[in-house]
Amino acid sequence: MLKANYYKHTLQFKRPGGTSRGVLHTKDTWYIFLRDGQQWGVGECGLLRGLSIDDRPDYEDKLQWTCENIHLGAIALYNALTQFPSIQIGVETAFRSFEAQHAFNLFPSEFTQRSAAIPINGLVWMGDAAFMQQQIREKLNAGFDCIKMKIGAIDFATELDLLRSLRKEFSASEIALRVDANGAFGPSEALEKLKRLSDMDIHSIEQPIQQGQWEEMAQLCEATPVPIALDEELIGIFASEEKKALLQTIRPQYIILKPSFVGGFKGSDSWIEIAEHLDIGWWITSALESNVGLNAISQFTFTKNSKLPQGLGTGSLFTNNIESPLEVRNGSLYYETNKKWDIALLTGMETKVRNDR
Numbered sequence: 001m002l003k004a005n006y007y008k009h010t011l012q013f014k015r016p017g018g019t020s021r022g023v024l025h026t027k028d029t030w031y032i033f034l035r036d037g038q039q040w041g042v043g044e045c046g047l048l049r050g051l052s053i054d055d056r057p058d059y060e061d062k063l064q065w066t067c068e069n070i071h072l073g074a075i076a077l078y079n080a081l082t083q084f085p086s087i088q089i090g091v092e093t094a095f096r097s098f099e100a101q102h103a104f105n106l107f108p109s110e111f112t113q114r115s116a117a118i119p120i121n122g123l124v125w126m127g128d129a130a131f132m133q134q135q136i137r138e139k140l141n142a143g144f145d146c147i148k149m150k151i152g153a154i155d156f157a158t159e160l161d162l163l164r165s166l167r168k169e170f171s172a173s174e175i176a177l178r179v180d181a182n183g184a185f186g187p188s189e190a191l192e193k194l195k196r197l198s199d200m201d202i203h204s205i206e207q208p209i210q211q212g213q214w215e216e217m218a219q220l221c222e223a224t225p226v227p228i229a230l231d232e233e234l235i236g237i238f239a240s241e242e243k244k245a246l247l248q249t250i251r252p253q254y255i256i257l258k259p260s261f262v263g264g265f266k267g268s269d270s271w272i273e274i275a276e277h278l279d280i281g282w283w284i285t286s287a288l289e290s291n292v293g294l295n296a297i298s299q300f301t302f303t304k305n306s307k308l309p310q311g312l313g314t315g316s317l318f319t320n321n322i323e324s325p326l327e328v329r330n331g332s333l334y335y336e337t338n339k340k341w342d343i344a345l346l347t348g349m350e351t352k353v354r355n356d357r
Contacts, residue, residue: 002036004070004094006045006063007349011290011318017125027288027318030063032090033350034070034098041098042346044293045090046260046286053236053261054084062087078266082238089264093296104324104341107299117332118302119309121148121178129158136166143330146176146203146309152184156193163200172201176309183210183232190220198225204254207231218250227253234271235261243274255280256311258287265300272304285311291324292346298326298333322346 010028017024030045045063049055054062062084066077074095081088096106110116122139124132124147132149139147147166151159163177177200185193185208197205204227209216211233221228230252237243247255255275257268268284275282284301286294294315301310312333315326323342327334 002034002070002098004035004067005033005350006060006067007031007033008060009290009320009349011288012320013317014319017288017317024288029290029293030060030090031292031346031349032063032067032087032094034094035350036098039098040347040350041094041096041100041103042292042350043090043093043095043097043296044289045086046289046293047086048260048287051232051235051261052086052287054086059084066091078264082263085238085263085267086260088267089259089293089296092264092266093293096296103343104295105299106296107303109299109302111302112299112335114335114337116302117329117334118298118312119146119332120144120313120328121146121176121309121311122331123311123313124149126150126153128154129162132162133165136162140170140175142328145174145331146178148178148180148311150180150182152181156196160196160200163197163202167200172203176203177201178203178206180206180231181208183207185209187213187216187220191223194220194224194226202226204229206256207233211235214246214249217252221250221252224253229254229256231256231258234258238263238267240270240274243271247274247278247280251278252280255282257282257284259284259297259300260287260289260293268300281308282306283308283310286314288314288317290318291315291322291326295324295326 008028008030010026013025032043032045034041047055066087074091077091078088097103100106105112122144124135136147179202187209190208206229208220208228234255237246255271257271259265259268262268262271272282283306286297298312313328315321316328322345325336325339327336
């Protein structure tokens, strides 16, 4: 008989992650375990405090309800969890894991067969100029040809100087530069800042102004000299008609899909279908999940055949991540042949939960 439990795991950052909303030291995540006899599966619910739409006081109550009603099956549970997208992907992943020949081979492909890799961007966290310069150099030395820099927390002139120094050394054909403002610009100043950024041949800017300002964002996307990618703007938009209305109104150059924020694989597929119909580009990023969630998102991403670098390089950020075959090398994410999953740690968590409850 199919049973389910959930377990909370607090990920510890190796070094603080700076964003325009503050500095991250830890990140809570939850695993849903399914078991029937010796058969088991696991999925990650990747909630991000202060940003996920399902960051609510009743979050663990909903996890408990999900486990108590696991007999309803993946489709019925998914449909009942519309307001909890991070639990939706946990359910999707757990059932795929349970039904797979190997619990972590969720979307078999050349990626999981270890014969292909996924190009990704190298992420540069916010900090003082010296720290950001150090990170940029580390990413270049690691073979990245697409750098994503978070901006908006320090002086804009300093951020421009960092980008300018990088662009003097590497042309746009050598290194693609993405910036992520996380909504840090005011609507009245955004276009002028975008014009200044355009001097550095920026590939794209994520969420220049706060989400929810559709008309202001639409005006920016029409006038911008730097392609704009919507990120936070997609959070909390679940109905197909509202997704269409958002993209038809704003007409961004790109959208960025975090499956844990937009309803997992099914929700991401819905956004991709609408975006492609409107000739809007897209790529997929993780949302600071552990390697369990990152594995599921990466395997799903590979099946989408995007030619753009993806945002999947977050697995090495934590001191207590789940050991896995995922490895970043030469600016790409690989599924390595000589590395294994720490199944004992995961099943140990699940056993502890069963004994405690």
